[in-house]
Amino acid sequence: MSSDFEGYEQDFAVLTSEITSKIGRVPKLSPDEKKQMVANVEKQLEEAKELLEQMDLEVREIPSQSRGMYTSRMRSYKQEMGKLETDFKRSRIAYSDEVRNELLGDDGNSSENQRAHLLDNTERLERSSRRLEAGYQIAVETEQIGQEMLENLSHDREKIQRARERLRETDANLGKSSRILTGMLRRIIQNRILVVILAIIVVITILTAIFISVKGH
Numbered sequence: 001m002s003s004d005f006e007g008y009e010q011d012f013a014v015l016t017s018e019i020t021s022k023i024g025r026v027p028k029l030s031p032d033e034k035k036q037m038v039a040n041v042e043k044q045l046e047e048a049k050e051l052l053e054q055m056d057l058e059v060r061e062i063p064s065q066s067r068g069m070y071t072s073r074m075r076s077y078k079q080e081m082g083k084l085e086t087d088f089k090r091s092r093i094a095y096s097d098e099v100r101n102e103l104l105g106d107d108g109n110s111s112e113n114q115r116a117h118l119l120d121n122t123e124r125l126e127r128s129s130r131r132l133e134a135g136y137q138i139a140v141e142t143e144q145i146g147q148e149m150l151e152n153l154s155h156d157r158e159k160i161q162r163a164r165e166r167l168r169e170t171d172a173n174l175g176k177s178s179r180i181l182t183g184m185l186r187r188i189i190q191n192r193i194l195v196v197i198l199a200i201i202v203v204i205t206i207l208t209a210i211f212i213s214v215k216g217h
Contacts, residue, residue, distance in 0.1 A: 004058050005055055005058040005059065005062070005070060008051050008054050008055045008058065009055065009073070009077075011051055012048060012051045012052070012055070012077060015044055015047060015048050015051065016048060016080060016081070016084060018044060019041055019044050019045060019048065019084055019088075020084065020087075022037055022040065022041050022044075023041060023084070023087050023088055023091050025037065026038065026041075026091045027091070038091075038092060041088055042088075045084065045085065045088065048081060048084070049081070052074075052077060052078065052081060055074060055077070056074060058070075059071060059074055060144075064144070064147070064148045064151065067144065071141070071144070075137060078137075
């Protein structure tokens, strides 16, 4: 399971490195090249998101005692992904302003104001996105804690059930032993009674024989 995660991790590292390089090259390209580069980066960002989703699924399958380290790494990767998206948005805004200026022949003042406004809105959206991401992460961690608690409760329930079964077996064995001891005691008493009766009969026989012998003389 961890080997799959590490494979996705390596793919993510390579992909984000390429995206970072391409975002940095966007301002230096010609308009046609920029358009093609923007489309390429959008595609790679989608691929990076899919990799993050696969990695997140792999983390959910990792045993709870080993999951903490991978959860921390996922949090770092998601933050990196958010930064890439922010950088790409700024690059796209700059690219859009440049294309609009070329088409409209604007002197740039209005474009700069719009760009500042868009950047401000982008930053607000980023802050909202980070808050949502933090809330989602808390929900995921809470779900993981709940799953661990349910697993622990399930294990405790199994232990209690096994303990009850052992107690039932012990009670059954004690009842069986009690019946055996009672039977043995009853036989011992019966044997002693038989011995006493035989002793009485022997004594009576001896006394009778003595009496007959004495009377015959």
